[in-house]
Amino acid sequence: MKKITILCALLATAFGAKSQFDTTGIGSWNSLNNSYETWLQGAFDANRDPNDATDFGWGNYDMSTHIIGGDSIYIIKTMAGDFKAISIDQISGGVYTITYSNLDFSNKVTKTLDRSSYSTKNYFFYSLDNEVEKDLEPATADWDIVFTKFLTFFPGFGAYPVAGVLHNDGVKVSEVEFMTNGSFSAADTVAFPLSENISTIGYEWKDAFAGIVYDTLGYVVKDQMGNINDLQFTGYGGSATGKMVFEVNGVADSVILGSGNDAQVYYSLENMAEVKTNTDHDWDIALYAQSSFSNIPVRINDSRGVELYVYPSSDITFWNTVGLEEERTVNVLSVYPNPASDFINVALQADMPNSVMVNIIDAAGRVVQSQNINTTQGISESRISTAYLSAGIYTVQLSGEGFVASSRVAVRP
Secondary structure, eight states, X not given: OOBOXXXXXXXXXXXXXXXXXXXXXXXXXXXXXXXXXXXXXOSTTTTOOTTOTTBOSSEEEETTTTEEEEOEEEEEEOTTSOEEEEEEEEEETTXXXXXXXXXXXXXXXXXXXXXXXXXXXXXXXXXXXTTEEEOOSXXXXXXXXXXXXXXXXXXXXXXXXXXXXXXXTTOEEEEEEOOTTOOOOGGGGGTSOOBOOXXXXXXXXXXXXXXXXXXXEEEEEEOTTSOEEEEEEEEEOHHHHOEEEEEXXXXXXXXXXXXXXXXXXXXXXXXXXXXXXXXOOOOSEEEEOSOOSSOOOEEEOGGGTOEEEEEEEEEGGGGXXXXXXXXXXXXXXXXXXXXXXXXXXXXXXXXXXEEEXXXXXXXXXXXXXXXXXXXXXXXXXXXXXXXXXXXXXXXXEEEETTEEEEEEEEEOO
């Protein structure tokens, strides 16, 4: 059992209009990245709690309204190199609502994006700078693998975009090692099991930097129709041409990504043919288009320079403090005992009745508990249970009409 006791005083002091999202030291913030093991995890949901079925990373599912409501504001570096604040406000009835603005709160946009028009796709796309939706993928059922650039992480070096192959949902791949001038078959999947990891083919069939193709690796690919295919690479033109030469079931073929490996080529193994080539990469976020009760991922265009960070210690209610002038503010004067354990006593002094939202935020920036309290004129006190919080450091944030304040507390076992 844990107990936290907090004493807060609400003082009638001036609160000038907020002029800027503070990104001081952003270079030291932890960046959020897409998963390249699954399509079902994007950068926006990278901090999702896998043990909480109602947590979708960027928001939480409300069992009474059946709406996933956003809980975090992020800072995003767009394709144009501009930094913006952004939140995924909610998804309701298949419609996303997002809000974003410049760091000085100018050009604030709230946009609704309906996924129903893209129901046959994995994702649809949006450019923040141009305020444009984009339909860039072929139908999910039509392709098995995509030749593209994606991020990989080299120890001591960090993230680096490499050219290679990712496979679609519903496809499984086995990477098989064999002797030079040898061969492989589906029987080798006993020693080299099939995997759902979307980068099993990846870039490992060639040297990441020199363009050398290895002749001791092959791939057994179970496509979306359940067919077993042999895939082996025989040539790579490097970043000059982006030409990838390969054999599918012994039949030679090739695709061309162009200079800098810039294009994306979607390919059907069943038909041994290109399905679509995409050269439009002027987008910032990709929103999941499928109906799902378990994953609603939102990805970023990371391989082409888009970056994402959680705005520290502020949840989505931070938008409500924009432009407030000469309002009351709240200062946390003392927090005790610290460290402590079992409930929170919040004592406030106000010059008029007010409604105050108390959010408890974990070290990853996620709101783990919320409660609304009503204050009276003068001094009032409210108790909030924290019995189910794990040990750690938390931010207790109070916000209401015209004020916002926060304090850090340690919770011990």
